Amino acid sequence: MSNYADTRDDLDNYLTARVPVIGFRTIEQQRALRLVKEVATRSRRSSQPFWIYTRATGLRDLRSNASVQEDRSLTGAMEFAAAQFISRPQATLILVDPDGLEDDSHFTRHVAELARLADANAGSIVLITDSPIWSGLQRLGMSLALDLPDADEMFGTVRAFLDDHQGVVPIAWTEDDARRASEFLLGVTEAEAVNLMATLVAKGEVTRDDVLALARAKDRIFSNLAGLERVQLKESDYSVGGLSSLRDWLARKNKLMHADLRNTDLRPPRGVLLVGVPGCGKSLSAKAIASQWQLPLYRLDMASIHGRFLGESEGRMREALETADRVAPCILWIDEIEKGLAGSHDISGVQQRIIGQFLFWLQESESRAFVVATANDVRTLPPELLRKGRFDELFFVDLPDAQDRREIIELYYRKYVKAAPDPDQVDRLVDLSEGFAGSDIQAALHEVGAEVHLNGGADALQPSFVLDTFSNTSPLSRTNPEQIEEIRAWGRDRAVPAGRSTAQPTTGATGKTRRVVFMGD
Template identity: 50%
Template sequence: MSNQAEFKTSLLLMFRARIPFISIRSIERTRVLEVIQQLAEEINIPIYVHNLSHGTMDIKTKNSVNEDRSVAGGLDFAVQNISQRQNLTFVFTELSDIEDDNLVSRHIYDCVIQAIARGGCICVITTKSIWPQLQRLGMTITLDAPNEEEMLEVVKDCVTPYIGSIPIEWDEDDFKIAASTLANMTKIEAENVLATQMAKGSLTKEDISELSNAKDKLFSDISGLEKVKLDPSTLSVAGLSGLQSWLDNQKQLLTADLKSRKLRPPRGVLLVGVPGCGKSLSAKFIAANWNLPLFRLDLAAIQGQYLGQSENRLKEALASADNAAPCILWIDEIEKGLSGATGANDGGTSTRMVGQFLFWLQESMAKVFVVSTANDVSKLPPELLRKGRFDELFFVDLPAEQERKDIINLYVKRNLLNQPSPETLKRLIQISDGFAGSDIEGAVRDVAIQAVIHGDEFINDELYEKCFKNIVPLSKTAPERIEAIRLWGRERAVPASGASWNSSIESESGKRSIIL
């Protein structure tokens, strides 16, 4: 059953049970009133709606019954009529200051007490919490934004009337993709986006990608959540074949219908390993390859100075990511944002943030694929590594010989440089033993800088070797730290390269001492 159908059924039962106070949580007032109007006609009960523009009117006939547009006037009118007639229902759409004990909330409280005696019902449509003493007199119900099933109907209702009037290239699959893209937007937001696309006089298959861009603009203005612009021409990943193969399978699951098998969408991947080996680049590559928007969750920007502020900001950011689904959520160096959970004296804020993040990671059913990266795994809370949080834990190691060759060729091609000779390429592969991908990029970039300064004719094999020999990798400046990271990865994670750990260790025998 869809969300709106569940909402309608539950609200119908509350009306029939004559619950004296009903708080309806929703940002879509128009959609809620549409459902209430349907119920008023189906079960033939008198329902009156109050707003600040028209006062109180009959929801079925749209006739005004009280022109006093103030909240106090609307409540007084409701109390007067409830005392004279039984089984009346009044809906208030624009109430403020009902979170605490004040004159407005007490006025509503007195009105509800009167409704209890006469079988009346007071409904409020709000996005805020309710004064607890008032809320205990009734029940709460929520209408979320349309899910995929409901959004499919919205899309078809919006587009179908124009078939024959303008060129429309969409087929049934395109309608489903559009519904998946626009899901979790409000109905009016989705209709506005579709109307804007059709205003140019046609609806093409290319317009589907524009739907995602329009949705991004609505959900990226949240503290700590940043929309990342991608340039697919610069996003190529060499090596990491094991990770890429696994991601290909996850991409199919992200678009498949998993409801019949009671499966949740892919949750994400945690990438740990040596700094500079492509973990952050992989997040951008996934978003570009899957043609999904990429959002970066900055845990440092979420931190607030007041009690509970950090947790609320994190909740808002994760809720925005759910609303922006399907999307990729990138959390870079997650151990730095959550490190307080392992012992920092911050009043328990980090611990609560970890708990909230893990709960969302476990329970959210939105198509948000999380790509988290970490360098210092010792600072990660142990519960984050438990199976079931992320779909897989990959270790990104220093590139092996073939991977270094692929990375060198990748950056030489990207920087439009002349290829080194085969013999020189072999020497560069040997020189770069122990290099991270960023070290190789830096060496090739130095060659490219000389090409810009002196011209391409200045580039030769000797310059390649010189630039590579000038690089001092982290594996040499901090060998103990890098070896500790690699040892952790071999024991606890899946190799992102796709090669088994045994083969990796055998290929390094004689080159360096490895303690297992």
């Protein structure tokens, strides 16, 4: 049963029990009012009076919408209700979003007195609000919370909207498309979902490609998000050289990300942890995944999570993860996660609580927020983060081999030089770039591209300049070989290689063979 149906049944029970104060928490005022009206118009309540007060309309009869009195003030409405509670049994007053419910004040004590009058004659007061209610008032009754629409309720909203526009504009969606769209719309209000659907209809037709377009349009609702930074993608972020095993694995997960999983015990893909040598494409992979999957990319900035005051960091982390659930489907990028979650020497307990929050969310969240976390120094990460079941997979991004270097060289040569490289020259560059990370190759070819720009085009480029640029580049594997070899030794034994798998297993210092991903048909 949906939360809407559950909440409606609970409200019906509370009104039957004549609970004097019913606190109704929701950010969807109109949806809550529809729910209240459904309960009030049931035949067994036909003799019970229901009045509703809003600032815009004053006090009105809930069923007929007829005005009750000329005085449109809240004070006037409460005075009218007080008189009715004394003289009529089983009367109900609904106050919509009244100010000042949070604290012990003259107003909240006035409402409490009104509730006691209602209680004496089987009356009820329903407070519809998106803010907390003073505990002294709430203890006089019961509370309800109306969550955002779930997938089934959202599907009903989408289906009803499409039915209303059949014959008005061409609609190519099947029922499966409507199901996918309803899952993409999770995290928005009913009104926001209708607005997004209306933007599709406004362009004159609804095509099957609009299902993904709906996910991108949803992203525009969330412009200022606590703890999350929206990353705008550029065309240069669309391609990654090498990492063939990782790319094959991601292609399978992309299908699962968009699949209808309602009648299965499966959950959407949770994410991937990329560890390995700095500069080999871990961060770029997050951007490429978002581009290829056509999903918005958000960056969780761990530095912005940490605060100075007790509980501040944990609160920010919780808010950021809740926001990620709301903006889903999306890619959630956590760069250098070890700097935010490494806390073995922290004596305050803050880091451990943040780690606990993050791990619980990874384990329990059902949203389609796909996490791409990167780490250079994986040894500082808490071991529980590496346990199977947190992330879908742990990949090691190593220095590119000769074939990967060729692919990366050709990619960046075309990007910066604006021409196809000579095959013989590529062969020499592949040899010269032994030990290079992808970022080293990019930096060298960026220098070549700058030379081309300064000298008027690729025709003026001397092949010797390209070779000299590569020869004069000192990669990290040469300037700091001990650190790089230590990282590589860790990854060979403990993670799936992100590049091509070798036919023969590589044995590390522990004697264990590296894991290899076997792709199905």
